[in-house]
Amino acid sequence: MxxxxxxxxxxxxxxxxxxxxxxxxxxxxxxxxxxxxxxxxxxxxxxxxxxxxxxxxxxxxxxxxxxxxxxxxxxxxxxxxxxxxxxxxxxxxxxxxxxxxxxxxxxxCAAGGEIFNQCVGDSDEAFTEEDVIRLVKQILNGVAFLHRNNVVHLDLKPQNILLTSARPLGDIRIVDFGLSRRMDSITEVREILGTPEYVAPEILNYEPISTATDMWSIGVLVYFMLTGDSPFLGDNKQETFLNISQISVDYSEETFEGISPLAVDFIKTLLVKNPRVRATAEECLTHPWLCPVSRPHLLTTSSSSSSSSHCSSLDEPETSQSESEPESPAPSPEMAVIETYALLCPGKSELKTGRAAFSFSESPFPTRPEIKQELIC
CATH class of the missing domain: 3.30.200.20 (Phosphorylase Kinase; domain 1)
Known part of the structure; x- marks a missing residue:
C-alpha cells in the first residue's frame, strides 16, 4: 500500500x-x-x-x-x-x-522490445486482433494493480510497453514511471505532463488527474495497436490538442477494416471526455471484447458498453523463450531527444516546463514524416 x-x-x-x-x-x-x-x-x-x-x-x-x-x-x-x-x-x-x-x-531486461515496433511493422509482423486482445488484458491487469494502489502512470504509450519476447509473442512489461504520481482522497494533483497524442482532455484543461487519466491513454493505445494510426495526431501540437479537446476520432469502417465491432465499442468506452464516466481498468476487463465467449463472434457481434457479459479479470503470463533464453534486442539507432515545452492554457498564465520522460522510441509515429515525439510537462 x-x-x-x-x-x-x-x-x-x-x-x-x-x-x-x-x-x-x-x-x-x-x-x-x-x-x-x-x-x-x-x-x-x-x-x-x-x-x-x-x-x-x-x-x-x-x-x-x-x-x-x-x-x-x-x-x-x-x-x-x-x-x-x-x-x-x-x-x-x-x-x-x-x-x-x-x-x-x-x-x-525485456528482450522483445517495444510493442510500438510491431504496431507499425509490415503486415506479416503486425499484431492480429487476437494478439491485441491478449496483450491488452495484460496491460489492463497491470494498470488495475497500479490503480488499486492509487498509482497513476501518466505516460502509457507503445514505447513504454515492452515485450519479454517478440517471436514467439511474449508477455508485456510496463516501463518508465518517471511521470507517475500517487493519488489520495484529499490532495488534488494538477499537472501538465505526458506525451501529446496520449494525454487526456483533463490534462489539457488543467483539471485534477485521476486513474481515469490513464484509461484515456489506454484507449488511444488500443486504437493504435489495432489500426497503426494515432487517433488524435495532427500536423502540429495545437491541432493535436484541438482534436483531443473535440474528441475528434475516426471510427470509419475503412480505418477499422477487418476489426470487430466489439473492439471499436471497447475503445469508445475509454475515449470519453468526462473522466467520471470513462471505463475503469476493472470494468474494461469484463468487456465482451476481452471475453473468450465473445471471440467467435468478433467480426459479426456489436455490443454496448453497458453489456452485462463477464469474463475473468486474470490473464496469466504465458511462458516465453525469453524466460529461459533471452533473445537480444536488435540494435537500435540512438533515440531522438524528447523535448519539453511550455503549454499555454486559455485564461491562464504560461505554465512552467517540467522534466522530459525517457522513451524507448526514436519517433512516435514514423508512418508520418519526421514528427518528433514531444512531452508536455
Missing amino acids: PDFANMSKNGMLTKIHTRIRSDPFTANYDLAGKELGRGKFAVVKKCIEKSTGKQYAAKFLRLRRKGEDCRKDILNEIAVLESAKLNPYVVALHEVYETSHDIVLVLE
Whole structure:
C-alpha cells in the first residue's frame, strides 16, 4: 500500500526502501552491446551481472538536469517500482547504484522490445486482433494493480510497453514511471505532463488527474495497436490538442477494416471526455471484447458498453523463450531527444516546463514524416 505519510503535495513519493549502492557499478556488471534507448536525461544499456551471467537493462538517470537537482524525481520512480514488485506486468527493479553524476536503475531486461515496433511493422509482423486482445488484458491487469494502489502512470504509450519476447509473442512489461504520481482522497494533483497524442482532455484543461487519466491513454493505445494510426495526431501540437479537446476520432469502417465491432465499442468506452464516466481498468476487463465467449463472434457481434457479459479479470503470463533464453534486442539507432515545452492554457498564465520522460522510441509515429515525439510537462 502507498505510504501517504511520505508523499509530497504533488503526488510524488519521497521515501524508498531499496539500498542505493555506492560501490562501482562496473565492478558488478559488464555493459553489453549498444544502447537500448536514449532520452534527454537518461540512457538505457544492456548489462550482464558478473556473478550470475543474467542479462539486465541498466537505466542511467542524470542527477542534475538543467542545473537542478532531480534526485526527488528519481526516488519517486524507484518508490513506484517498489510498490509494484508483486505486479507481473511491471518491469522488475533489481538493484540501484549511485555515481557522481547518475543514479543507475538495474531493471529486468525485456528482450522483445517495444510493442510500438510491431504496431507499425509490415503486415506479416503486425499484431492480429487476437494478439491485441491478449496483450491488452495484460496491460489492463497491470494498470488495475497500479490503480488499486492509487498509482497513476501518466505516460502509457507503445514505447513504454515492452515485450519479454517478440517471436514467439511474449508477455508485456510496463516501463518508465518517471511521470507517475500517487493519488489520495484529499490532495488534488494538477499537472501538465505526458506525451501529446496520449494525454487526456483533463490534462489539457488543467483539471485534477485521476486513474481515469490513464484509461484515456489506454484507449488511444488500443486504437493504435489495432489500426497503426494515432487517433488524435495532427500536423502540429495545437491541432493535436484541438482534436483531443473535440474528441475528434475516426471510427470509419475503412480505418477499422477487418476489426470487430466489439473492439471499436471497447475503445469508445475509454475515449470519453468526462473522466467520471470513462471505463475503469476493472470494468474494461469484463468487456465482451476481452471475453473468450465473445471471440467467435468478433467480426459479426456489436455490443454496448453497458453489456452485462463477464469474463475473468486474470490473464496469466504465458511462458516465453525469453524466460529461459533471452533473445537480444536488435540494435537500435540512438533515440531522438524528447523535448519539453511550455503549454499555454486559455485564461491562464504560461505554465512552467517540467522534466522530459525517457522513451524507448526514436519517433512516435514514423508512418508520418519526421514528427518528433514531444512531452508536455
